[in-house]
Amino acid sequence: ILNVEQSPQSLHVxxxxxTNFTCSFPSSNFYALHWYRWxxxxxxxxxFVMTLNGDEKKKGRISATLNTKEGYSYxxxxxxxxxxxxxxxxxxxxxxxxxxxxxxxxxxxxx
Amino acid sequence: xxxxxxxxxHLITATGQRVTLRCSPRSGDLSVYWYQxxxxxxxxFLIQYYNGEERAKGNILERFSAQQFPDLHSELNLSSxxxxxxxxxxxxxxxxxxxxxxNEQFFGPGTRLTVL
Numbered sequence: 001i002l003n004v005e006q007s008p009q010s011l012h013v014x015x016x017x018x019t020n021f022t023c024s025f026p027s028s029n030f031y032a033l034h035w036y037r038w039x040x041x042x043x044x045x046x047x048f049v050m051t052l053n054g055d056e057k058k059k060g061r062i063s064a065t066l067n068t069k070e071g072y073s074y075x076x077x078x079x080x081x082x083x084x085x086x087x088x089x090x091x092x093x094x095x096x097x098x099x100x101x102x103x104x105x106x107x108x109x110x111x
Numbered sequence: 112x113x114x115x116x117x118x119x120x121h122l123i124t125a126t127g128q129r130v131t132l133r134c135s136p137r138s139g140d141l142s143v144y145w146y147q148x149x150x151x152x153x154x155x156f157l158i159q160y161y162n163g164e165e166r167a168k169g170n171i172l173e174r175f176s177a178q179q180f181p182d183l184h185s186e187l188n189l190s191s192x193x194x195x196x197x198x199x200x201x202x203x204x205x206x207x208x209x210x211x212x213x214n215e216q217f218f219g220p221g222t223r224l225t226v227l
Contacts (some may be wrong), residue, residue, distance in 0.1 A: 004153075035214070043113060043201065043218040044154075089154070094168045097207075098144065099216060101154040 004092050007100035010077035013080050013109055020076045021105040023090030034099060035064055035075055036089040044089060047075075080109045114138065115204050115219035123135045127208045130153045136183055142166070143185040144216060145177055148199040160185055185204030191217040199223050 001042040005024045010087065013019050033049045048057040053068040061078045079083055087106045091099035114137035145157040156169035160179035171177075174192075174193055179185045189196060192194050200223075203216040 034213070036218075043115075043220045045113070046217060049215050053204040086214050091154075093214070097142070097205075097214065098156040098159060098167050098169060099146075099154075099203075100156065101146075 004090060004102040006090055006098050006105050008105060009103070010106040012076070013064050013107070015033075015109055015111050016084060017109075018076065018078045020074050021088060021107075023102055024076070025071050025073075025090070025092040025100075025102075027068055029094045030071075030094055031058060031074050031094040033066055033068075034091045034093060035073070036091065037086065038087045038089055038104070039085075041047050047088075065068065066106045079108070080107070082109045082111050085109050086089055113217040113219065114203060115217050117200075117219035117222050119222060120220065121223050121225075123227065125227055126192055126194060126199050128226075129175050129188065129216050130192065130224065132185070132187040132189070132200055132202075132224075133204030134185045134204075134219055135219055136185070136202075140182065140204035140206050140217070142205045142207065142214075142216075143179055143183070143184070143202040144205070145171075145184060146203065148201065148221075149195075151195075154201065157187070187223040189224070193227050197224055197226045 008053040035047040039046040050066040055066040089104045091101040116135045121218045141162045144159045157171040159167040177187045187214045199221045201221045202219045205216045
């Protein structure tokens with residue numbers, strides 16, 4: 001994998017459903033994986049920064065895991081709520097400190 | 112509110128013109144990053160400054176330049192504007208400058224540039 005790729009591109013779920021998305025990235029020269037939540041007309045909001053293989057982070061109903069050896073990260077949302085509707089971005093950081101972003105997963109949660 | 116401020120919020124200009132976008136980082140952050148979000152593209156890294164010095168460069172066009180001032184605010188200058196430069200320009204800031212552990216980047220609200 002040469003770029004950061006996210007799947008699916010978009011997702012529509014019912015309130016209360018649990019969901020997950022994938023971020024795939026090059027595993028060489030890896031420093032950190034960032035997850036952001038981006039609501040329309042707002043700035044991307046930092047969710048997690050993960051650096052170590054096997055890292056797991058949790059914030060409320062949202063959690064993330066990291067596999068640096070195979071180059072992927074999963075983001076999970078348990079019991080989705082309408083306010084979770086947003087685009088979820090992942091970004092890989094190497095030793096140059098710049099973030100290389102995927103194109104995001106657009107989540108829409110219907111009441 | 113991330114603590115990163117950007118002005119102006121919107122900018123409409125004509126092709127061939129020059130504009131300046133301004134960013135003030137969070138208090139205490141030394142690094143400023145500029146990103147461009149065009150239609151159908153993800154956020155693209157343009158350039159990073161750390162404590163006044165250029166630290167990393169992405170796919171930034173030669174018509175674009177940036178600087179970081181002693182008070183740590185940064186400006187992105189876009190000249191000879193083309194229709195394709197229409198995009199959302201984000202500034203982000205962080206404490207550290209190089210690959211350091213949990214070096215979280217905090218994003219400003221963005222400047223939407225429309226070139227007519």
